[in-house]
Amino acid sequence: MNTNKKIATIIGARPQFIKHAILEPELKKHFKHISIHSGQHYDAEMSKVFYEELGIDLPTYTLNTKGTSHGEQTAEILIDTEKILLAEKPDMILVYGDTNTTLAGAIAASKLNIPIAHIESGMRSFNKNMPEEINRILVDHLSGLLFVSSDQSVEQLKKEGIYSNVFNCGDIMKDLIFAIIEKGLLHRKAMPTDIIYCTLHRPYNTDEPDRLKYILDQLNHLNKNVVFPIHPRTKKMMTKFNFHEENFTNIDFIKPQSYINNLNYLYNSVALVTDSGGMQKEAYFLKKRCITIRTETEWTETLNNNWNALIFKNLAQINQLLELPLGSWNKKLYGDGNARKIIIDEIINYFK
Numbered sequence: 497m498n499t500n501k502k503i504a505t506i507i508g509a510r511p512q513f514i515k516h517a518i519l520e521p522e523l524k525k526h527f528k529h530i531s532i533h534s535g536q537h538y539d540a541e542m543s544k545v546f547y548e549e550l551g552i553d554l555p556t557y558t559l560n561t562k563g564t565s566h567g568e569q570t571a572e573i574l575i576d577t578e579k580i581l582l583a584e585k586p587d588m589i590l591v592y593g594d595t596n597t598t599l600a601g602a603i604a605a606s607k608l609n610i611p612i613a614h615i616e617s618g619m620r621s622f623n624k625n626m627p628e629e630i631n632r633i634l635v636d637h638l639s640g641l642l643f644v645s646s647d648q649s650v651e652q653l654k655k656e657g658i659y660s661n662v663f664n665c666g667d668i669m670k671d672l673i674f675a676i677i678e679k680g681l682l683h684r685k686a687m688p689t690d691i692i693y694c695t696l697h698r699p700y701n702t703d704e705p706d707r708l709k710y711i712l713d714q715l716n717h718l719n720k721n722v723v724f725p726i727h728p729r730t731k732k733m734m735t736k737f738n739f740h741e742e743n744f745t746n747i748d749f750i751k752p753q754s755y756i757n758n759l760n761y762l763y764n765s766v767a768l769v770t771d772s773g774g775m776q777k778e779a780y781f782l783k784k785r786c787i788t789i790r791t792e793t794e795w796t797e798t799l800n801n802n803w804n805a806l807i808f809k810n811l812a813q814i815n816q817l818l819e820l821p822l823g824s825w826n827k828k829l830y831g832d833g834n835a836r837k838i839i840i841d842e843i844i845n846y847f848k
Contacts, residue, residue, distance in 0.1 A: 501847050503527045504586035506577060506601035508534030508561070511669075511774045512592040513546035514755055515615065518672040520552055522840045523590075532580055534573045534597040535561035549754045566596060566627050573600035581608055588613055588843065591635065594628040602635045613843060615668060617642035618649025619794040628773075641846060643839055645830045646797060661846075665838035666831010669774060673759070673781045674833040681756055682763045682782075692720050692818075693765040694747075697727035701771050701789055705737040711789065714811035715769065716744045719818070722769070723761060725753045767818055776804055783825055787814055797829055 503523055507516050516531075523529045533555035547554060559576045563569035573596065581589070581604055589605040590613045591598045598614075605612050617636050621629050636642060636658065644650055645667040653662050676682060694715060702708050708730075715722050726734075726749050734741070741749045753761065759778065762768055767785040768775060776795045779786040786804040789811070798804035801823025807813060 499526070499528055501527050501588070502584065502586040503529050503588050503590055503843070504581065504584060505529065505531045505590045506534065506597060507531065507555075507592065508536035508559075508573070508597035509593070509595045510546065512595065512597065513550065513552060514672060514774070515592045515668045517546070517550035517552050518668060518675060519615075519836050519839065522836050524553075526840055526844060530556040530584060530586065532556065532577060532601070533558045534577070534600070535559045536569065536573070536595060536597045546755060549756055570596045570600045573597055574604050577601055577604040578608070581605060581610060586610060587847070588641075590615065592616060594619065594632040594635070596627070596631065598635050599631040602638045606638045611640040611846070612638055613641040613643065613839075614639040615643045615839065616645060617662070618644040618646075618653045620652055621792045621794045623792050641842060643835070643842070645835075648797065663838060663842050664831075665835040665842075666833070667777060668835040668839070669777055670781055670830055670833045671835050673778065676756065676759065682760055684764055687760055687764040688721075688723060688748075689764050690720060691748075691761075691765050692718055692722045692767050692769055693761050694722050694724045694769040695727065695772050695775060696724070696770070696789070697729050698771045698790070699729075702727075702730045702733045705733075705739075708733055708737065709739065711811060712739065712744055712747070714814060716746045717812075717815075718746065719815050720766060722747045723750060723765070724748065725750050725758065725761070727752065769814065777830065780804065780825075780829065785818065785822060787817055797826075801825070 507513060535558060557580050561569055561572050563572045577600055588611045589601055591601045592615045602612050614635050619632055623629055640661060642662045643665045644662060650662055650664055701711060724747050762778060762784060763782055768779040769787045771789045773794055776786050776788055776793060776798050780798045780803055788804055788806050790806060791808045793806060802820045805817045
């Protein structure tokens with residue numbers, strides 16, 4: 497029990513709430529713990545619902561982030577987080593992933609000489625046009641404890657000159673999915689089956705009318721019905737471009753889903769079509785084929801044996817990709833579902 501040490505967790509985007517849900521109880525067992533919600537995702541469907549559904553404590557602090565550009569948002573979170581860190585004086589901050597919240601929290605802590613633990617270190621898409629790629633690289637080089645999901649990430653950090661305090665703990669989202677399965681929260685009751693589940697939110701797929709129309713048309717011509725929980729960004733763009741849901745008869749547009757509902761739709765589908773990062777992993781953990789509408793992925797191991805495929809230009813090939821035979825499934829990919837224990841143990845060791 498290290499209750500004399502204080503850990504401040506900084507979160508603000510949907511994937512971070514999900515990852516934090518499985519780690520927070522362990523942090524509270526061993527440390528004084530506070531959480532800072534940056535406000536990066538402020539929509540109730542995208543933020544508050546995760547506290548309610550996943551049983552996360554309400555944040556100790558909630559910031560009022562209003563910035564719309566990457567620079568404004570990062571700067572606002574940085575300024576407000578620094579004030580909290582000066583008042584709370586934590587012994588370490590913990591950040592997840594690759595968002596503007598992650599970067600702002602890491603910069604604030606590094607300027608105050610507070611150690612940083614980064615969960616999901618070493619991930620690279622090798623596309624520096626993605627804001628997330630810049631965030632990942634910068635945060636890894638500021639962090640004192642780096643928790644990675646695979647051997648490939650360990651090797652990537654070595655290539656960048658980072659050798660010490662790197663720990664391959666596996667992927668913490670796998671911990672959460674295993675816990676959800678153990679609790680019997682995945683089911684086939686009143687859920688559509690034999691469908692393709694789809695999520696889409698990245699600006700390069702949604703913010704240009706020709707591109708978005710092309711993707712929707714291709715989804716509309718898939719051989720199976722598509723269930724599409726429509727992201728606020730995508731819905732906004734469809735409205736802006738005067739695209740009407742009723743014109744895409746093969747697509748069932750539904751509201752954004754809670755995390756458990758989202759997993760249940762995926763669990764009952766035959767495949768996932770997405771531009772998300774995290775959902776590529778979730779599909780793999782649930783043994784579902786994934787088609788990723790991107791030119792690259794951070795999760796390159798999922799591409800093995802046809803479990804995941806990258807496609808960007810010729811989306812008419814999706815039907816063919818859905819028919820490719822699946823190879824063997826690696827149950828040990830991204831760890832054994834015990835990442836949270838390794839993370840806690842190494843933080844404890846850091847303070848010894």
